[in-house]
Amino acid sequence: MQMPSKYDANQVENKWYDYWMKHNYFHSEPDEREPYTIVIPPPNVTGVLHMGHMLNNTIQDVLIRRARLLGKNACWVPGTDHASIATEAKVVAKLKEQGINKSDLTREEFLKHAWDWTHEYGGVILQQLKKLGCSCDWDRTKFTLDDDMSEAVIKVFVDLYEKGLIYRGFRMVNWDPEAKTTLSDEEVIYEERQGNLYYLQYKIDGSPDTLTIATTRPETIFGDTAICINPNDDRFSHLRGKKAIVPICNRVVPIIEDEYVDMEFGTGCLKVTPAHDENDKNLGDKHSLEVIDIFNEDASLNSYGLHYEGKDRFVVRKEIVKELEENGFLIKTESHLNKVGTSERTKAVIEPRLSDQWFLKMEELAKPATQAVLGENPEINLYPKKFENTYRHWMENIRDWNISRQLIWGQQIPAYYYGDGKDHFVVAETIEQALEKAKKATNNQALTTKDLRQDTDALDTWFSSWLWPISVFDGIRNPENKDINYYYPTNDLVTGPDILFFWVARMIIAGYEYKGEKPFNNVYLTGLVRDKQRRKMSKQLGNSPDALKLIEEYSADGVRVGLLLSSAAGNDLLFDESLCQQGKGFGTKIWNAFRLVDGWEVSKAIDQPESSKMAIAWYESKFQKALLEIEDHFSKYRLSDALMTIYKLIFDDFCGWFLEMIKPGYQQPIDAKTLKSVIAIFEDNLKIIHPFMPFLTEDIWHYMKERTPEEALIISKWPVAKPINETLITEFEFVSEVISGIRSIRKEKNIPFKDVIGFSVLNKENSNTNFDSIIKKLGNLDGINYVSEAIEGALTFRVKSSEYFIPMAGSIDVDSEIKKLTEELQYTEGFLKSVQNKLSNERFVNNAPDQVVASEKKKEADALAKIDTIKASLDSLK
RNA sequence: GGGCGCAUAGCUCAGUUGGUUCAGAGCACUUGGUUUACACCCAAGGGGUCGGGGGUUCGAAUCCCUCUGCGCCCACCA
Numbered sequence: 001m002q003m004p005s006k007y008d009a010n011q012v013e014n015k016w017y018d019y020w021m022k023h024n025y026f027h028s029e030p031d032e033r034e035p036y037t038i039v040i041p042p043p044n045v046t047g048v049l050h051m052g053h054m055l056n057n058t059i060q061d062v063l064i065r066r067a068r069l070l071g072k073n074a075c076w077v078p079g080t081d082h083a084s085i086a087t088e089a090k091v092v093a094k095l096k097e098q099g100i101n102k103s104d105l106t107r108e109e110f111l112k113h114a115w116d117w118t119h120e121y122g123g124v125i126l127q128q129l130k131k132l133g134c135s136c137d138w139d140r141t142k143f144t145l146d147d148d149m150s151e152a153v154i155k156v157f158v159d160l161y162e163k164g165l166i167y168r169g170f171r172m173v174n175w176d177p178e179a180k181t182t183l184s185d186e187e188v189i190y191e192e193r194q195g196n197l198y199y200l201q202y203k204i205d206g207s208p209d210t211l212t213i214a215t216t217r218p219e220t221i222f223g224d225t226a227i228c229i230n231p232n233d234d235r236f237s238h239l240r241g242k243k244a245i246v247p248i249c250n251r252v253v254p255i256i257e258d259e260y261v262d263m264e265f266g267t268g269c270l271k272v273t274p275a276h277d278e279n280d281k282n283l284g285d286k287h288s289l290e291v292i293d294i295f296n297e298d299a300s301l302n303s304y305g306l307h308y309e310g311k312d313r314f315v316v317r318k319e320i321v322k323e324l325e326e327n328g329f330l331i332k333t334e335s336h337l338n339k340v341g342t343s344e345r346t347k348a349v350i351e352p353r354l355s356d357q358w359f360l361k362m363e364e365l366a367k368p369a370t371q372a373v374l375g376e377n378p379e380i381n382l383y384p385k386k387f388e389n390t391y392r393h394w395m396e397n398i399r400d401w402n403i404s405r406q407l408i409w410g411q412q413i414p415a416y417y418y419g420d421g422k423d424h425f426v427v428a429e430t431i432e433q434a435l436e437k438a439k440k441a442t443n444n445q446a447l448t449t450k451d452l453r454q455d456t457d458a459l460d461t462w463f464s465s466w467l468w469p470i471s472v473f474d475g476i477r478n479p480e481n482k483d484i485n486y487y488y489p490t491n492d493l494v495t496g497p498d499i500l501f502f503w504v505a506r507m508i509i510a511g512y513e514y515k516g517e518k519p520f521n522n523v524y525l526t527g528l529v530r531d532k533q534r535r536k537m538s539k540q541l542g543n544s545p546d547a548l549k550l551i552e553e554y555s556a557d558g559v560r561v562g563l564l565l566s567s568a569a570g571n572d573l574l575f576d577e578s579l580c581q582q583g584k585g586f587g588t589k590i591w592n593a594f595r596l597v598d599g600w601e602v603s604k605a606i607d608q609p610e611s612s613k614m615a616i617a618w619y620e621s622k623f624q625k626a627l628l629e630i631e632d633h634f635s636k637y638r639l640s641d642a643l644m645t646i647y648k649l650i651f652d653d654f655c656g657w658f659l660e661m662i663k664p665g666y667q668q669p670i671d672a673k674t675l676k677s678v679i680a681i682f683e684d685n686l687k688i689i690h691p692f693m694p695f696l697t698e699d700i701w702h703y704m705k706e707r708t709p710e711e712a713l714i715i716s717k718w719p720v721a722k723p724i725n726e727t728l729i730t731e732f733e734f735v736s737e738v739i740s741g742i743r744s745i746r747k748e749k750n751i752p753f754k755d756v757i758g759f760s761v762l763n764k765e766n767s768n769t770n771f772d773s774i775i776k777k778l779g780n781l782d783g784i785n786y787v788s789e790a791i792e793g794a795l796t797f798r799v800k801s802s803e804y805f806i807p808m809a810g811s812i813d814v815d816s817e818i819k820k821l822t823e824e825l826q827y828t829e830g831f832l833k834s835v836q837n838k839l840s841n842e843r844f845v846n847n848a849p850d851q852v853v854a855s856e857k858k859k860e861a862d863a864l865a866k867i868d869t870i871k872a873s874l875d876s877l878k
Numbered sequence: 879g880g881g882c883g884c885a886u887a888g889c890u891c892a893g894u895u896g897g898u899u900c901a902g903a904g905c906a907c908u909u910g911g912u913u914u915a916c917a918c919c920c921a922a923g924g925g926g927u928c929g930g931g932g933g934u935u936c937g938a939a940u941c942c943c944u945c946u947g948c949g950c951c952c953a954c955c956a
Contacts (some may be wrong), residue, residue, distance in 0.1 A: 006916090019880090095884065125915040144883085184882090190954080197956085211955080212897095214956065215956060216956065230956095234936090261955085261956085262955050262956085264955090265955050265956070266955080266956060269956090270955085270956050271956070272956095273956090277956075279954095279955080279956080280956085294938060327891065327926045338954090338955095338956095339954070355931080385880080386883065389881080389882050389883080389951090390881095390882070390883095390950085390952095392882095393882075393952070394950070394951090394952090397952075397953095476916090497950090497951095532889090540899085565890090565905090566890050566891065566904075571891080573890095574889085574890065575890095576890090578905080578906095579890095579905085581918075582904085582905075582918090585918040585919095586918085587920095588916070589918075589919085591914095591915090591916085592915045592916035592918090592919085593915065593916080594915085595899095595915050595916080596915035596916080597915085598915090599915070638892090640891085641892075641903095644892090644903070644904065647904080648903080648904085653920095655916085659915085665914085667914075678907085682946095692936070697914060739923080740921090744921090744922060744923090746922095747909085747921070747923095748911090748912065748922090748923090748924055752911090753911085784955065838936085838937085841936055841937090842936085843935095843936040843937095844937070845936085846936080846937045847913075847935090847936055847937085848897065848937075849897075850934070851897085851898095852897045852898090852937095853895085855898055856897095857897090861900090864939090867953090
């Protein structure tokens, strides 16, 4: 088939993706081969592909494709998650646009809207992954709200409840007044905000004394139920046992003492508002204080706020400051920088709020997961290792997990209330089972499902995704099925360090609890993708390139290479489009290399030239050496280094040296033997590039010869390791220096490459002549003469102790040659001196290993020989 | 405030137990080169007191101390 001179990526990429899909190469079924499994970190079902996804999924695809070439049964399970908060927020916003309030809808009606939304926008991201070339087993695509996935979640909830690990608690939680839901600590972002510190005066009951308290939140005085002083603070000893009067609401509250109070901060007096501050709650519990919640769920004040009832907390803050001031309660205002918790999703300021929540006890569950990563014989490796510290920090300070969310979009908590109180409930997988339990608990056989009310909260999304590596193989509902037994534990997990605890740690926990085994062997933590100015890529900044446009412009292969060129595990990737350009350029280079080979006429009549024979032997060793390096990089998850090794092998060794060595003269045919080897070498090259550039390599593969679907590159075999001829490699390093020397002289003296030149060698060592045919070809020499004496009137250069001569027509510039030689002599003598200094140091000779001393001696000998050569040349010039 | 980590060429980064992988790579830069696969190219070249200071050692980018400047995580005193 005729190759086009230009590679048309867009058309080619679609063609081969369809081809791969058609022949079902991505699909995996358990068989006798060794499995290699990755479960995708499920992106938000309604999300779109961004740079982080591109990096992440490129890495996964490289690993999967390589495993496939290594003959493993590669299975990459794709899917999406329902992202409860984010999706619900979007649906609420959309309904609002249509003039619909969430609160006016029934649960079922809202869910209908949410599902409509999901079906409309859902899965776009998976289509985008196909553009990137991801070879996921699409037949296994999962969604965290699929019926079977939800069933697994509910089953696990019930199980944990029955084990006594899930409990209902009245706790201070992060309340998002906008989304009207609870957030986990991890979903709260602290921002520095300029606020004020208000100094308020409280009267003392039955005394003319007053005390002053500094607060950042004057509107919370309606919830004050005590004043606290430090027992060691002499300034306030006269207030012990007295009571204070809260301004405006005139509540009389006790003055308590606790060492928790920092005597240095503010005035040394603290107002205690147990309903609205975690520390105050602790104080309140300790001193049995009343808890007064002054807010509605949207953070407007309730009836405790008196005449402020119904107004928003921030409006009230402004107004109450004014009222306090007018009534002489405000002593002064200082500006104060404090950190305010905000919602990751809605950006609303978080309100600490006491509410009924469901919690999962973590301490015992976490133990095997901690051991698995940090124990003496770790079963799970983190790449890079530095994240083990972060992991340790999390696991050692683990807190109970608040798993309930005041949302509809998600799995509804399977707790069913009966009777009146909120304390009467049963937990069961279905309402029928719940009814049986309720009948038993109440001894009332007359109960019907109508008497049961299911908890309205949904579960945290992470409570579904922590089961992901198990539930995608149906390992919760059906624990001994063929898939789970074959694919679990999975091999590698590729994700960002920002969800190391959210997701990775919890999957490990769930793995040990539900499979008694780790969920994966290795965790590859990618960095964040940032722009050139190191800013995080975000929609707001508009610095995030459109993923699909990038693919269109630079090809999927180009973008994949661009992303991996400089992204060491765990390091942030400073993304620059020029990297994709480089990736695309690499593709063009390979394309053109094959065009060259493809264009050669074969002649059976000619013998293989000596130079080609040497070149093939040399490149085969070079390739094998690179192959070992690549294996080593992969084993350490150093994908950028693996790619760079391939890049240099192809660009420099293959295109730059090898093809030049074997290339026949212009319009000359190539011998059949050489061409056969070149094709075999090219095939091996394509195999190792394929994981990084799947489309281009598959395309060239099929231009090489007619191939059946069984012979597609994607399912071919990774090159086998062969012995390396190190001598050949070392010899060629020397030869390449000689060729560089010739090129340098040509450049210095403006001798065009097409001019054939003479060449002589004064060879002091008996170095071999294996590569002479190649030196002759690449240097465009008329031959190589071995001489026993320096040639006069020639340009010279030296490699090691050999000296090379290029005769120059006309006279050479003796002065400049002398100058060049003198400088070289000075440098070499200086070098010799430093080596000899070292060797004359007795302590060095006695203490350094023999190998090191020997190498210094070799350096000395080489330098001495070279000095002799240079001196001889100088003499002949003078 | 507590913890972890980083600092090597203009940029992004390798550099494993201290010594031939020791000062490197890619990109960028400079100079020269196009009828002969490829200017998305080829060749040649410049560029670093390894953040500063001190120490250990025959020998330090590498180990220790200290200072400086960054980054991340945790807790956040009203």
